[in-house]
Amino acid sequence: MAVARLFEGSGSLRDMSFRTSDQQALCSLIAFNVGVFLGRIGDRIGAVKRIWLIGATFIQALFTLAAAIAIWQSHEPSIADSRTNLAWTNVLTFVGLSFMSMSLGLQGVLGKRLDTNFGCTSAF
Numbered sequence: 775m776a777v778a779r780l781f782e783g784s785g786s787l788r789d790m791s792f793r794t795s796d797q798q799a800l801c802s803l804i805a806f807n808v809g810v811f812l813g814r815i816g817d818r819i820g821a822v823k824r825i826w827l828i829g830a831t832f833i834q835a836l837f838t839l840a841a842a843i844a845i846w847q848s849h850e851p852s853i854a855d856s857r858t859n860l861a862w863t864n865v866l867t868f869v870g871l872s873f874m875s876m877s878l879g880l881q882g883v884l885g886k887r888l889d890t891n892f893g894c895t896s897a898f
Contacts, residue, residue, distance in 0.1 A: 801868050837874070848870065
């Protein structure tokens, strides 16, 4: 949506701003790719070896814990009360969003390597 907004309307009417929701989406996508990259370490160790599965699960738990602590310490509301008063706009909420996305990226790789659709974030 953020990219499509750049091509909408004539030159003087285009919205070229980098909104908070765009920043959150970019942060989430980059962190997800970092989590996928970390998950690819398991290919070197052995994708279905117990040490990697236990280690990656522990790393996911740490990422989720770090996300929960960062969002808790940010003292931001969890839901925006209006369009003008957004939620999750300070640095700690972006850190929490990053840790959540890294955990999901790592989970996607683990689920794919185990050949199960239940723990995987993608269906391909």
